[in-house]
Amino acid sequence: MPEDKTIQELGLEEYKYGFRDPEEYFFKTPRKGIDPEIVAMISKHKNEPEWMLEFRLNALESFLEKPTPQWGGDLNELNYDDIYYYIRPMENQGRSWEDVPDDIKNTFDKLGIPQAERDILAGVGAQYESEVVYHSLKEEWEKAGVVFLDMDGGLREHEDLVREHFGTIIPPDDNKFAALNSAVWSGGSFVYVPPGVHIDIPLQAYFRINAENMGQFERTLIIADEGSYVHYIEGCTAPTYTTNSLHSAVVELIAKPNARIRYSTIQNWSHNTYNLVTKRAVAHENATVEWVDGNLGSKLTMKYPAVYLVGEGARGEVLSVAYAGYGQHQDAGGKIVHAAPNTSSLITSKSISKGTGRSTYRGLLKVHEGAESARSRVECDALLLDENARTDTYPYIEIEEKKVSTEHEATVSKVGEDQLFYLMSRGLSEEEAMAMVVNGFIEPIAKELPLEYAIELNRLIQLEMEGSVG
Amino acid sequence: MLKIENLHAEIGGNEIIKGLSLEVGRGEIHAIMGPNGSGKSTLSNVLMGHPRYEVTEGSVTFEGQDVLELEPDERAKLGMFLAFQYPSEVPGVSVANFMRTAVNSVREEELPPMEMYKLLQEKMRVMRMDPKFAERYLNEGFSGGEKKRNEILQMLMLEPKLAIMDETDSGLDIDALQVVARGVNEMRGPEFSAVLITHYQRILRYIEPDRVHVMLDGQLVTSGGKELAEELEDKGYDWVRQEFGSVA
Numbered sequence: 267m268p269e270d271k272t273i274q275e276l277g278l279e280e281y282k283y284g285f286r287d288p289e290e291y292f293f294k295t296p297r298k299g300i301d302p303e304i305v306a307m308i309s310k311h312k313n314e315p316e317w318m319l320e321f322r323l324n325a326l327e328s329f330l331e332k333p334t335p336q337w338g339g340d341l342n343e344l345n346y347d348d349i350y351y352y353i354r355p356m357e358n359q360g361r362s363w364e365d366v367p368d369d370i371k372n373t374f375d376k377l378g379i380p381q382a383e384r385d386i387l388a389g390v391g392a393q394y395e396s397e398v399v400y401h402s403l404k405e406e407w408e409k410a411g412v413v414f415l416d417m418d419g420g421l422r423e424h425e426d427l428v429r430e431h432f433g434t435i436i437p438p439d440d441n442k443f444a445a446l447n448s449a450v451w452s453g454g455s456f457v458y459v460p461p462g463v464h465i466d467i468p469l470q471a472y473f474r475i476n477a478e479n480m481g482q483f484e485r486t487l488i489i490a491d492e493g494s495y496v497h498y499i500e501g502c503t504a505p506t507y508t509t510n511s512l513h514s515a516v517v518e519l520i521a522k523p524n525a526r527i528r529y530s531t532i533q534n535w536s537h538n539t540y541n542l543v544t545k546r547a548v549a550h551e552n553a554t555v556e557w558v559d560g561n562l563g564s565k566l567t568m569k570y571p572a573v574y575l576v577g578e579g580a581r582g583e584v585l586s587v588a589y590a591g592y593g594q595h596q597d598a599g600g601k602i603v604h605a606a607p608n609t610s611s612l613i614t615s616k617s618i619s620k621g622t623g624r625s626t627y628r629g630l631l632k633v634h635e636g637a638e639s640a641r642s643r644v645e646c647d648a649l650l651l652d653e654n655a656r657t658d659t660y661p662y663i664e665i666e667e668k669k670v671s672t673e674h675e676a677t678v679s680k681v682g683e684d685q686l687f688y689l690m691s692r693g694l695s696e697e698e699a700m701a702m703v704v705n706g707f708i709e710p711i712a713k714e715l716p717l718e719y720a721i722e723l724n725r726l727i728q729l730e731m732e733g734s735v736g
Numbered sequence: 737m738l739k740i741e742n743l744h745a746e747i748g749g750n751e752i753i754k755g756l757s758l759e760v761g762r763g764e765i766h767a768i769m770g771p772n773g774s775g776k777s778t779l780s781n782v783l784m785g786h787p788r789y790e791v792t793e794g795s796v797t798f799e800g801q802d803v804l805e806l807e808p809d810e811r812a813k814l815g816m817f818l819a820f821q822y823p824s825e826v827p828g829v830s831v832a833n834f835m836r837t838a839v840n841s842v843r844e845e846e847l848p849p850m851e852m853y854k855l856l857q858e859k860m861r862v863m864r865m866d867p868k869f870a871e872r873y874l875n876e877g878f879s880g881g882e883k884k885r886n887e888i889l890q891m892l893m894l895e896p897k898l899a900i901m902d903e904t905d906s907g908l909d910i911d912a913l914q915v916v917a918r919g920v921n922e923m924r925g926p927e928f929s930a931v932l933i934t935h936y937q938r939i940l941r942y943i944e945p946d947r948v949h950v951m952l953d954g955q956l957v958t959s960g961g962k963e964l965a966e967e968l969e970d971k972g973y974d975w976v977r978q979e980f981g982s983v984a
Contacts, residue, residue, distance in 0.1 A: 682824065683787065683788065684824050685824040685825075685826065687781075687784075687786050687787065687808060687824075688820060688823060688824040688826075689824075689826070690785075690807065690808035690809045690812070691784050691785075691808045691809070691811075691812055691817075691818050691820075692809075692812055692834075692837075692838035692841065692842075692890065692894065693809050693812040693813055693838055693841030693842040693894075694809055694837060694838065694841055695807075695809050696807070696809075698837070698841070699809075702826065702829055702834070702837065703826060703829075705828065705829060706826050706827050706829035706873070706874075707827065707828055708828070709827075709828030709829070710828065
């Protein structure tokens with residue numbers, strides 16, 4: 267069998283602990299850390315084709331070689347050997363509602379999350395009861411030829427299509443964490459939209475939620491064929507309790523000519539996790555890709571959704587909201603690369619810092635020679651909610667073409683004493699007044715989200731500000 | 737309804753209000769007139785509880801309750817309202833959204849959305865404001881006149897028991913002035929009191945005051961009926977200074 271051969275090549279002819287069946291061994295004594303054996307087990311467990319196993323193993327090499335980046339947030343406490351990269355020990359899997367921290371439970375109450383969802387979000391692992399809703403939508407999509415599966419399923423059922431595109435937008439050696447994800451990825455979505463098909467209802471990842479999909483190393487690939495439209499929503503706003511200390515996802519989007527993809531995320535991982543994500547899209551002729559990116563949780567997030575405009579007339583937008591509360595660092599922004607003429611782009615970043623929170627805007631605008639008549643606008647606004655809050659801006663601008671127009675605006679503001687007084691004089695408490703100011707600050711981005719997400723985003727920020735979450 | 741006794745207030749170590757006393761009864765409209773620097777705005781800010789000002793002596797009671805210990809929102813809930821001279825901008829928050837939150841903050845029971853909508857439309861009609869105005873972001877890009885009208889619109893929506901109007905007439909043309917006056921006169925009644933703080937006599941032609949006071953150097957130096965306002969218009973503030981001096 268091909269898998270055995272590979273294990274042999276790795277020098278693991280004998281199973282170390284005397285178990286006959288490697289899978290049984292693996293599940294009975296899961297261990298931390300990463301090595302070729304673990305990667306091989308993951309691939310074998312999923313019954314993957316040989317090329318994917320090779321892909322993973324090459325990526326692992328890349329991961330082990332590359333140093334931890336020092337230019338962003340502080341990653342020096344991240345201990346790669348102290349992480350379960352695939353299967354967690356039995357104790358964790360048997361987690362019950364009682365084990366979930368009180369503040370998370372309280373937030374669920376305040377947000378009115380139904381019990382079934384709470385179980386999922388808390389990693390307790392129950393099945394989501396709205397499968398019924400999902401199934402009827404699924405029928406409609408299937409009739410239109412839309413493929414919406416988890417990534418494992420995508421690889422199984424559409425191997426050729428996946429193989430053609432997987433890792434082409436974000437090569438495994440792009441950066442250390444893309445390499446890691448490429449080695450141990452599990453879960454995530456595979457979406458294919460046929461030419462001319464417009465999907466009106468947003469595709470939502472949580473429809474398919476199960477314990478694995480809430481994973482640390484999700485891998486998503488979305489292909490929008492010519493003239494199609496899809497809006498994909500990843501995750502949800504409720505705080506996601508996890509013992510995982512590292513989340514490292516990879517998302518690749520391909521928008522073929524005249525297609526449009528909008529990808530929205532509100533991330534709210536618990537405050538003990540590192541959230542290091544690589545998201546990149548390629549937009550062909552007259553195609554549009556929009557990233558709507560909300561970062562509320564995690565201890566440190568490093569995420570710069572990117573759009574590479576490779577076809578004439580393509581457009582890319584990144585709308586980013588980040589909230590950094592006590593002890594948090596949101597290092598976010600966007601990257602736009604203009605590699606064709608008549609392309610346009612917009613980056614709008616709104617960041618909020620409170621207490622010892624630190625929010626950083628890091629953005630790249632690159633215009634290649636030959637990208638004539640490129641038009642770009644970057645607007646990054648920061649709001650500091652109190653004395654110790656901190657914000658930084660690192661815009662990188664590389665323009666290699668003369669006939670372009672670019673604008674860049676950056677503002678930093680505080681909630682003014684007069685502003686607060688004005689609102690409080692109308693009966694709003696100090697918290698309500700602050701929340702209203704913040705609400706207004708993020709409004710240009712919140713209004714791009716579907717209503718229920720916009721409402722949850724606002725409520726969640728309000729709760730974060732009251733200090734009742736995380 | 738409002739009783740101010742020997743109020744002293746300062747900012748940054750400078751005393752601005754130097755022993756001011758005033759009583760405003762239920763259903764009464766008072767005007768306070770004074771030149772620049774007399775402390776008029778300071779008075780209105782102190783009454784509403786602006787954190788930057790410190791009260792060093794005296795008391796302010798509203799309906800028998802000491803308000804100096806209360807936060808601005810608590811005072812608003814009691815029924816006090818301040819129409820600002822320079823209203824703050826709140827980007828991204830629509831007038832409608834803001835009104836809804838403010839109205840529900842001061843009411844005991846929340847008003848259902850449809851009722852709220854109808855109320856807002858009705859009051860906007862009184863103030864001769866285009867309904868589209870409700871969609872604009874609070875005070876952002878508003879002309880001076882629009883800001884002042886918006887203050888009065890808020891007053892009509894919040895239905896306070898006491899309205900302090902800080903130079904609401906400044907910068908308004910005749911039409912806007914008349915609309916503002918209409919709004920205030922709409923509220924007039926046995927349960928509504930107002931303190932109109934102004935530089936000019938003009939607005940008092942449209943809103944007839946029950947009492948007129950003159951403020952100089954942080955104190956009220958003289959009071960009278962509405963004829964006092966006319967006399968002041970004729971003779972100017974220097975006359976007041978000579979006649980009544982400042983008792984600083």
